[in-house]
Amino acid sequence: MKKYYITTPLYYVNAAPHLGHAYTTIAADVLARHKRAQGAPVHLLTGTDEHGQKIEEAAKAAGKHTIDFCDMTSAKFRELWKHLDITYDDYIRTTEKRHEDKVSELFALLIKKGDIYKGTYQGWYCVSDETFFTETEAPEDDKGRRLCPNAECRKPLQRVEEESWFFKLSKYQEPLLKHYAAHPDFLAPSHRASEILRFVEGGLQDLSVSRQKVKWGIPVPGDQSHTIYVWFDALINYWSATAGTDDLWPADVHIVGKEIYRFHAVIWPAMLMAAGLPLPKQVFAHGWWTAEGKKMSKSSGNFVDPYEITREYGTDVFRFFLLRQMQFGNDGDFSAQALRLRYNSELVDGLSNLLYRIETMVDSYLDGRMPVKGSPSDDFHLTNVAPRAPEISAKIDALDFHGALEVIWEVIRSLNERVAKTEPFKLAKTDKVKCELVLFDMIHSLRIVAGWIEPFMPRKAAEMHLQLGVRQFPEALTADDVLTGANSHPGRIQKGPPLFMRKK
Ligand code: ME8
DSSP: OOOEEEEEEEEESSSOOOHHHHHHHHHHHHHHHHHHHTTOOEEEEEEEEOOSHHHHHHHHHTTSOHHHHHHHHHHHHHHHHHHTTOOOSEEEETTSHHHHHHHHHHHHHHHHHTSEEEEEEEEEEETTTTEEEOTTTSOOOTTSOOBOSOTTTOOBOEEEEEEEEEEOGGGGHHHHHHHHHHOTTSEESHHHHHHHHHHHHTOOOOEEOEESSOOSSOEETTEEEEEEOHHHHHHTHHHHTTTTOSSSOSOSEEEEEGGGHHIIIIIHHHHHHHHTOOOOSOEEEEOOEEETTEEOBTTTTBOOOHHHHHHHHOHHHHHHHHHHHSOBTBOEEEOHHHHHHHIIIIIIIIIIHHHHHHHHHHHHHHTTBOOOOOSSOOOHIIIIIGGGHHHHHHHHHTTOHHHHHHHHHHHHHHHHHHHHHHOHHHHHHHOHHHHHHHHHHHHHHHHHHHHHHTTTOHHHHHHHHHHTTBOOOSSOOOHHHHHHTTTBOSSBOOOOSOSSOOOO
16 A cells, blocks of 8 residues: 655755754654554655765865764754654665665666766856856846855855756756646645746756766766766655655655755656656645744854754644744744743643643542533533544645644634633532533543644643543544544543643
8 A cells, every 4th residue: 555655855964953954854744643643654754965065065174074974964863853753764865875776777767768968067056055057047246246046045156167967857848837737736835836837937957967076976877977966866865765665656745945846846856757757746845934033044053953942842842833833835933932922822821721720620529530421411522622623634634734733722712711611610519510511521622632732742642641541552542532432441530730831
């Protein structure tokens, strides 16, 4: 059975991971956990991009052998993924033999097919972006300089004139446009699709895919004086990692940042067409984070270190905040204040206080005994909570993580309103039967909520389930499990400390 195959970009190993890398990887993990909870076999691939001039220069600056430097930084990514509870199934490094062999094989095949040919490259190169630009793409500015046209970069370009191998990208203009038209979900979200369409409609030029001066790379088959262009090499990872399997390719979704969308939405599908391989089902480009209103960059020192946040808030809050704060696909700003505000209002006041209050009431009024369903029953969890499950699920399926969390917090708000309205603390004195019904309903509603938040906050969801007397293994509960009572056992509430404590 074909697995649902999700990929993140392969991150450059020139420096340690920051919030931006964590963002994409957490999103991919939430999608993977959600799909697994639905019972789908899932495969999540991440890894590191380790060839090219930029990495070679970074290693030199650090006084290390290039591969030792790659080992060191790649391990930092893996450590962070472990820390953030990323459930990846495979981790690929472009310096691994399994990848290098497949890149050479594909390159040789495209030479044989005539889609890669030898010529001379004249133009401009940005080392930081590892990207070529033509004269027209990177015109001189009023000071006579040529700067990288990528607004996020703007570094000086290097003049390059050398013999090069070229990929016949121009040949794929029409096939790409046809593919986009026939597969409306291929380019997502839709507002980014138009950028790509405009770019491809404007005409495609053949792409230089080898470098003579760069030694740290995979040699061109049969022409050892050239190494393969780092992007051509790295993109192939999504396919090379599936070698020897028949249940992975094509990928279901490549999740990438908007700045590398063209590579994934234009060059990569053209490479696959040339190789006669099926295309991924979707390429999704999310937006960019700034930090405290400014561009995040390693060189300027303005970036958010994930460990700094998780030390103070824990990993689940970090995961939650990134997907809650901005719409997946749009840009947003990370600030300490926004994090504290959202934490206090949604996690402390919204969720944690509700759970704590209900458990405290069960403790005081029922001596901690799990409330039982009486007759007539109080059915808010059936009428107003469980029916929201398909909507939440559909939003995560569409990578609308922000929208899914919005619905979950709408439900949490409605539960808080329900407590205020039904006043179980008063009923405890006047109508014990009714009081127990309300508590039964609340416990069941909270069990459903715990299942919903599992992909986002796996640790807190497990804590909630434990406190609510639910067996949370092997998987988080679905709303249906809660309703059928499949995984719950009678007994006692395990009231714990509040899930989240207020921050000043
Ligand atoms: O581009 N906001 O690697 P990279 C949101 N090796 N996401 C961000 C971000 C920010 N400020 N900064 C980084 C490369 N990201 C290539 C990819 S794929 C075959 C090769 C995330 O280390 C986002 O996913 O520069 C972005 O696309 C990626 O990190 C870039 O990582």
